[in-house]
Amino acid sequence: IAQYMATVARNRLRQKAVPTAKAVPRAAAKAPNKEAPKAKVDKRLFLRLEKEHPWRQLSPSGIRRQIRDGLQCSLSSACSIHRLRTSFAILTGSENIRERLLDAAPKLSDFNAKLEEASKLVAFRIANVPATIKSLDCAHTVDGEWISLEIYRKTRQFPIMVRLHGTCRLEAPYRNWEALFARDSVL
Secondary structure, eight states, X not given: OHHHHHHHHHHOOOOOOOOOOOOOOOOOOOOOXXXXXXXXXXXXXXXXXXXXXXGGGSOHHHHHHHHHHHHTOOOOTTOEEEEOSSEEXXXXXXHHXXXXXXXXXXXXXXXXXXXXXXXXXEEEEEEEEESEEEOSSOEEEOOHHHHHHHHHHHHSOOOSEEEEOSOOOTTOSEEEXXXXXXXXXXX
């Protein structure tokens, strides 16, 4: 034991280096000076076509030619046409051209096409809502009305429409819902 104590005294008790945490002062949270960004107004026009419509195969320049021939209204070079999944989007450079296209839009019904403004609705997706809620008495099936009431309870706004989002199996325990609100009420 004496020899052991001599070794300990000579080498001293070695301790492992333990990192010490130093207190770092945190910066005080700054109040945001910026105003909330205003919602952008969608100025696009949408050319809606049926599923098997021959115009769906056309390029944007072909759509430009068909609109020019069908409406007897020339689209200026300031207009841009973009292909979407279900339609074409037309972005006009000036309000004058946009109004002229909307005024001439009923002529497109002869070609089974429809020109319309962007929707005034905003969609919110509500994911993973249980299909049923079990209480002590019974099990309640969650439907659109129940979702609407729950949204109103949280936000004090009723949605315009609530519907199932996507496809889901009937026996699935969770479902996805979509709630549509007026764009003005969301701001």
